[in-house]
Amino acid sequence: MITDEILDYYFYCQLKAKYRLSDLKFTNFSYNHIHKKLENKSQKVFSPSSIKNTLIKNYILQTKYYNFTFPYIELDNLEHTPIFYSNNLTITKEDKKKYSFKSMLLAEIFTVNSYKVMTYQGLIKKIKLNNDITTLHTIMNNLDKDLDIAKISHCGICEYKNHCYNKLREKDDLRLLLSMSESEVIKWNExxxxxxxxxxxxxxxxxxxxxxxxxxxxxxxxxxxxxxxxxxxxxxxxxxxxxxxxxxxxxxxxxxxxxxxxxxxxxxxxxxxxxxxxxxxxxxxxxxxxxxxxxxxxxxxxxxxxxxxxxxxxxxxxxxxxxxxxxxxxxxxxxxxxxxxxxxxxxxxxxxxxxxxxxxxxxxxxxxxxxxxxxxxxxxxxxxxxxxxxxxxxxxxxxxxxxxxxxxxxxxxxxxxxxxxxxxxxxxxxxxxxxxxxxxxxxxxFQIKEYNEINKTAYFDYQRSKIYIRDKAYSREIKTTKNSINKNLKPNTIEYSNMPENCLKCLNTKFYIHEKNIRNIIDIKFTSNGIKRWVIEYHGYRFRCSHCKKIYSFPKYNKKKFGNNIKIWIVYNYLTFHNSANDIVKMIYDIFKIDITRTMVINIKQEYALLLTPEYNEILDKIITGNLLHIDETTVTIRKKKHYVWVLTNLTHIYYIYREDRTVNFLKDILKNFNGVMISDYYAGYDSFKVKQQKCLIHLMRDINDLIFKYKDDIDLIYIAKLFGDLLKNIIKTIDKYGLKKRNLNKHNKDVVLFYKKLNNYEVISNVSKKLKDRFKKNQYQLFTFLHYDSIPWNNNNVEHAIKDFAEYRKYADGIYTEVGLQNYLILLSISKTCSYQNKSFLEYLKDKM
Missing domain, CATH: 3.30.420.10 (Ribonuclease H-like superfamily/Ribonuclease H)
Structure with a gap:
């Protein structure tokens, strides 16, 4: 039989209630002793004269399943209000569950709409009855089950904590690690x-x-x-x-x-x-x-x-x-x-x-x-x-x-x-x-000092440069150094710098050559059949005005060793195929027999990032002035610290931006003029934006699926999942037939209202189901925004696809790049992927720009 004591234990810990039912010996704990004293004090403080209505004292509610005592019941006309005692100023959620449950049982006999709680200082609090509470049948079933030890906040004051602790020590259980939460224990158990x-x-x-x-x-x-x-x-x-x-x-x-x-x-x-x-x-x-x-x-x-x-x-x-x-x-x-x-x-x-x-x-x-x-x-x-x-x-x-x-x-x-x-x-x-x-x-x-000395002589470079090189047969087969071939390249064409038309100072049209400089510009040439190395012999001149002696310099390739086409090729391979600087150096040498260094490749990337910054900023302007914005973020490691890359995109433009942390304050300035619909995941930071929002329903489906995988026997969870699935399935059928058109999707607003009506009327028991139900309620006005607008997707897959593009680069570069290097990469990646979204060739775009 369930008594007041068993019920009190149940809502704090079901296992504790089960132990008490089985009369398992426990250790008297002074905290619980004080709890009883304070409750007695609360009863002494309580004065019936403070209640004007009729009071029923020590009312006993008893069946073959339970025996509960109500200290006082206030009678006002036909309404009965039970009065309980609490030894705290604040009433815990466990106490509320217990009081609500007893009041619900009383409501089967009398009219009960609320209950009152008196603290040990004499304060009386009236609380509305919560109908969303567990049933007697559920409590009886749970007490009959084999329950495992679980870590909860009540463990510290429990009379059975020594018993549970000894059980955990026998198994060397992970729950002995006090900082590890119960959910983490379950995760590692799985x-x-x-x-x-x-x-x-x-x-x-x-x-x-x-x-x-x-x-x-x-x-x-x-x-x-x-x-x-x-x-x-x-x-x-x-x-x-x-x-x-x-x-x-x-x-x-x-x-x-x-x-x-x-x-x-x-x-x-x-x-x-x-x-x-x-x-x-x-x-x-x-x-x-x-x-x-x-x-x-x-x-x-x-x-x-x-x-x-x-x-x-x-x-x-x-x-x-x-x-x-x-x-x-x-x-x-x-x-x-x-x-x-x-x-x-x-x-x-x-x-x-x-x-x-x-x-x-x-x-x-x-x-x-x-x-x-x-x-x-x-x-x-x-x-x-x-x-x-x-x-x-x-x-x-x-x-x-x-x-x-x-x-x-x-x-x-x-x-x-x-x-x-x-x-x-x-x-x-x-x-x-x-x-x-x-x-x-x-x-x-090595633990033995001599092993460290021996190990030094076993490295690959050491053996090639110090040992094998002494073998004449071996040395004939390999080249010990890579000779630079850039100096001996035969030019394919000759170009000259142009003479100015007239002197800007005196308007004279006669000039003579002041200085002559001849050098090779190494480049590649794009042809209809492919790509080939292209060397330009450039004759650079400095001219002097014959009248005022002013010197003019018109070098087409001022201080340049390489032409624009090879730089475009480097940037294209870096962005499109995720080739590293070392891979690009090797590829250019093997294909074109052009000797270039890793530092040159990095400098070229930086040069083009700076050159394309205006276009990068223009992408953000295009996104903000549109009617749709997908947004998400992902982590990145720089100098052993975790930072973030944010992605903003619509259907035609992608904008990547680096930030040191996950705070969203910087986005408030960016989005202050945005009047469209923002599609995002369920990160709480987005809730502070005063814009129309659509939460990603695919994210929600994945989360629900993970919960069902963990809690396969949770009937309430499966009910909510199927209810949502039926609603979304009908909406998707309409989208497949007519597209994202407001006039065709409007009819499903009634379905959404019906969904929430069923959800609110359905009583759930498990904590997992309650959290999911609360999540639907919290996001009620952000889950189906797409029904009210044209061309607004119901998922955030567009931005997730954009994040995958960055993730490819992150696979081999995470933790290696610097802030400047990452920012330069994100500028180039934004332009490259924008071209891809618009079905344009990034290579052709670079060629047109240059």
Whole structure:
């Protein structure tokens, strides 16, 4: 039978409810003890006289399946409003689910439209009944199933956490890695990794040049390796600049009551603890006072570092400032500018053999101990609640000591990190891990010194230039150097520089030759049958006016060694066939017997990018003045850091642009005059644009398909997917028959209204289905915009095709190019792909331009 206690457990953790039903022994936890005390206090605070209507007290709702007690039910005419107790100021979503479920059962007998919740401070909140809640049948079925352990926020205060922890330790489960979310655990389980030992083998060491300090996801596989080997792994050296005065800060808060009640500070002068300070608030009304004291105290230290662990303190400061309308902006900016987050080093550079990167676990591992065994943030909440209940100085003293010891632990961890940089014995650098691994290619650092000397003589170039060259038979067969043939090329034609018609200074028409210069211009010639090398013997003259002696120079190929056609050929091959600079050098030598260097190829690309910049800007103007815009972005690596390439396109033009990050502020200026429809994916940044939008339905279909693949038994998910599929299928039939015409698509607006009506009336149970349902609601006015306009596609495939073109180049160039090189490439790529979209030859376009 399901009781109030079982139901309470169920909405926090189904497995916990199942354990309680089976009478599994549990560990009494003080937090839950306090929970009961506060609930009793809430009942004592509640006064029936504050309710004018009739009250039904301790109403019992019982069947053979459940037995629930309602402390109070308010009766107003025929409407019944149940009243529940909560030990928090804020009501959790789990509590709302529980109260809604009990109210729904009561609604089967009486008229119930809402319920009330009383907090332990006597506040009463009225909440409208949520009909979109699970059923009794679903709860009964779930409690009969075999449930696996799952990581949720409730685990920290659960009476069965030791039981679950021991189960996970037996299996060496990935859930022991506290920072790894449940969704990440499921993802790695699907790939075949179920325990930490297995997962440690997923890590593959990389060369030091490829190891980044803060980019990319957190390497749980390296954390697993550290736990398996019981070693500290370090990806990068940490340059932590110490100051003479250093401040270590820690905040204590009541998350349910939403206020900071204690600020602890430890001052270190020349690495010696010199002062400890605490600022205490008895209630939320005193929160502003302790923050003012904190700001005034910190101001006296001009040149200092302010250390904190994680973003909690900084976020609380910002939240406090927002509460008081940015009144303390200057004070908070002062603290933020000097702040250093110690936790960030454990998410990018240092991987100790601990299951989490919490301050408690890291400090305990490095040798720090708290006075109170088992001290934790959760226990501090218990002490604060006991202080509020009993007003006991004992609990206040515990909290003050605990808070200062957190600051001291932070001081200890900071010094431990610095000591790791000095003493390399305790940690393993990843460069050493790479050198000790069995890589086939690259430089190997042999453990035996003599092997390194021997290995130097085994390289390909060394053997060719030092060993085989001594073999006369071998040396006759190969050429040791490539002789430059550019100087001895026979010219195909001769060109002369033209004499000016008259002197611009004196209008004289008579000139004589002042200087003569003859040189070869190496080029290629496009013919009807192909391409051939073409050498021009150019006679360049400088002329002097016979009257005023002014010198005129008219060189057609001023300081040029190569002609325009060969440059066009280089740019064309670079963009169209993705040939690298080295490949182009080799190709030109092999085909045309023209000697050109890699640097020349790079300079030619830069020259043409600069030359075609006006046309590049013109492409953007054409897109913005149109009625359609496809937009998307993709990542690119430059100097070991992740950046972005954005793509804007319509049906005839493509514009690529490089940006350092994914923020969309730059697009607001670009799109301020755009009056068409923008088609995009579901990146939240696009929601800030005040333009008509069409979300890509192909993206949505892929996401739905991925969800069904993961949750094949979710009936609600399949129902929503089929409902959407039937709607879209009918629309696509119309598009196939008539095209993207507004007059033909208008009839489907009724189908869309019916779709949303069915969706809203359908009750879903699983979290996955709820999220999908909410996604449809959120994007309701952006999913079917194309029905209201002519020639607006329903997908973003056009821009995805454009991204593939860039991705081809990225395959071999990612991480190698520079910002300037990438920007030059994007200018040329924009023009090349625009030509392709317009069915024009990029080669012919370049020839016409020159």
């Amino acid at each position: 790939r075949g990794y179920f325990n930490i030992n297995q997962f440690s083998y997923y890590y593959k060491p990389r060369r030091s040049s490829l190891i980044t300090s803060t980019q990319g996801r957190y390497k749980f596989e390296l954390k697993s390796l550290a736990i398996k080997k019981n070693k500290i792994y370090q990806t990068n050296d940490i340059d932590l600049e110490e100051k003479d005065i250093e401040v270590f800060v820690d905040f204590e808060t009541l998350p349910t009551d939403n206020f900071v009640y204690l600020i602890g500070i430890v001052i270190s002068t020349n690495n010696i603890i010199t002062e400890k300070r605490s600022f205490w608030a008895d209630s939320k009304n005193q929160e502003e006072i302790i923050f003012i004291k904190f700001f005034n105290y910190i101001k006296q230290f001009n040149n200092c570092n302010i250390y904190h662990y994680g973003n909690f303190e900084i976020n609380e400061l910002k939240k406090f400032n927002k509460t008081y309308n940015n009144k303390y902006q200057n004070e908070i900016s002062y603290v933020v500018d000097k702040s250093i987050n110690i936790l960030k080093y454990f998410y990018s550079d240092i991987y100790p053999p601990t299951y989490s990167n919490s301050l408690k676990e890291i400090a305990n591992y490095s040798g720090f101990k708290w006075t109170k065994t088992g001290a934790s943030g959760l226990l501090s909440i218990v002490w604060r609640k006991l202080f509020d209940l009993k007003n006991s100085k004992k609990f206040k003293y515990r909290l003050l000591l605990y808070n200062i010891e957190d600051c001291l632990a932070l001081y200890h961890v900071k010094n431990w990190i610095i000591q790791l940089q000095k003493d390399k014995v305790e940690s393993v650098n990843l460069n050493e891990l790479y050198n000790n691994s069995g890589f086939k290619f690259g430089k190997i650092n």
